[in-house]
Amino acid sequence: MQIKDVILAPGNGAFFYDDQEVIRSGATQDNFIYRGAPITPGFTSIRVPATSLSIGLVLIDGRVVWGDMMNVQYSGAGGRDPLFDTNQISDLTSRVVAPRLLDVDASHFRDSCTKVFELLEHPRLPLAVEYGVSQALLRAAAHLERTTMAEIVCSEFNLPLPIRTVPIYCQSGDAREINVDKMILKAVDVLPHGLINSRQKFGVDGQTFLEFVRWVATRTRQIGPPGYQPVLHFDVYGWIGLEIGLEPHRIADFICKVAESVPGFTLNVESPADFGSTQAQIDNYARIVSILDDRGSSARIVVDERCNTFEDIRLFAEAKAAHLVQIKTPDVGSMADTARAVLICKANKVGAYVGGSCTETDLSAQASVHVSVATQADMMLAKPGMGVDEAFSIVGNEQSRLLAMLNRRRAQVEKIG
Known part of the structure; x- marks a missing residue:
């Protein structure tokens, strides 16, 4: 062996x-x-x-x-x-x-x-x-x-050699304003995460969060390159549900209000609420997704909590209980299951986001890039760490090197053929 x-x-x-x-x-x-x-x-x-x-x-x-x-x-x-x-x-x-x-x-x-x-x-x-x-x-x-x-x-997995870059999503940590500027100057595809993990950061009735969303959109227009149009992605760690309650219509109302405050941007809201169990999460997220879709909102729901393993991801994807599923690689386990998770999301026409955690390492981040690109995920996390520069460099450069090698391989095959 x-x-x-x-x-x-x-x-x-x-x-x-x-x-x-x-x-x-x-x-x-x-x-x-x-x-x-x-x-x-x-x-x-x-x-x-x-x-x-x-x-x-x-x-x-x-x-x-x-x-x-x-x-x-x-x-x-x-x-x-x-x-x-x-x-x-x-x-x-x-x-x-x-x-x-x-x-x-x-x-x-x-x-x-x-x-x-x-x-x-x-x-x-x-x-x-x-x-x-x-x-x-x-x-x-x-x-x-x-x-x-x-x-x-x-x-x-019987997939064709990929040709498309996978959009990269950066996370800000608590240094929100400085890291937002870094992301905009580097023209990151998806930003800024925001780490909205406390009542202080969310605010009464979500007012602090709403003001931050508007500030990110304004800042993007102020210092971003011409034509730059990132996806705005915010992780609220269940605080919409904690602050305004767990009724799906009220949660959808709030999310629509946030989306309408930043016209012209696609808005991702990750973990709007935690309903306490995987099945409750599936049932209620599916309702929120349906309400937003019926209203024609530009907002997209991203699931994280209660959606950990491949089996969890399959259940959420089949129930259309999210617009985008975070495939949180250390929680999924095997990298083979991460690949399977992307493919089951795509088969159910649900977005696949290969995520992970700031606690990871350069090696796990690089391996995640290869799986993300091979399966052509909808986006992938810049990791590890909570800074922008290092994670964006590790993931972005690995993707660039990989696609350069694949392009060379493809050219060699075409030349022989």
Whole structure:
């Protein structure tokens, strides 16, 4: 077999793990930290430095290919896996995963994932493990086949070689105004995220949020290049529902009001409300989508919370319970499932946004680019971290390099033909 050894290396994520529940309940922010005691199990403080675990597959020719495991910023919330514990994950990977990896044909990506992630006598592996291991398996297949990771995905899923760039979405973190300016100057496709994760940022009846949306649109006109027309995408972390209630018509009314305040822009509103369970989320999001569509609104609903695994994504897509689904890669698990999730969204004519988290790494971000481009997702997240420059550079440059290689490959095939 092509994998002859497995090595592990502890690492850092690019941001922090945050206790969403206590932040949502009104924790006081002191510069970068939050004051108070954590609520979510596993957290020793409200904000914890993100950790990761790298897994290296030693191939028969001596090459080592890597993947990175981590969880998302708001671990333990919205039905997600608990806070990442490097020691526990390392022990599980060594005992359960490593022996399986030594017994697969690494040149076949999907088959390798299926065999390594089999349930057998164990429950499903933590999704962070699936995520990191599948990145390494995707890189192994690409190395063994002397091709790109994107081409492996295309081959395994019978997809044509992509030619279109995937729009990139940047997130601002708390440095909203400065990072909005950066995004506009760099002509980012989709912006700014906004991190509207507290009552203070949302405001009474959403007035603070509405003013921020208008400011972003105005700022885009003021300093953006001629003809620049980004999609405005705001993540409100359920605060529309928390502030004005969980009645779908009232939520739709508010979203229409926001969209009408920025004419000429497409408006994405992510996580308008959290209805407490996956099924409740599906039922109520489907109603909000239907109301907005009936009104001809330019606003689009994006689902995140309660839509984690591939099976969750399939349910939301089939129910048309969002205009756009965030395929949050560490929550989905296997990169093969991320590809499947994009394709199930497209099959149901629902937008596919390959997202992720600020807690990720350069390696996981680059692997996500290849899957996003191969499946021709509707947009992808600039990650890791909460700054604009680094994440936009990592994701944008990887996409540019990939498309240059694919164009060369296509030209060679045409020349031979």
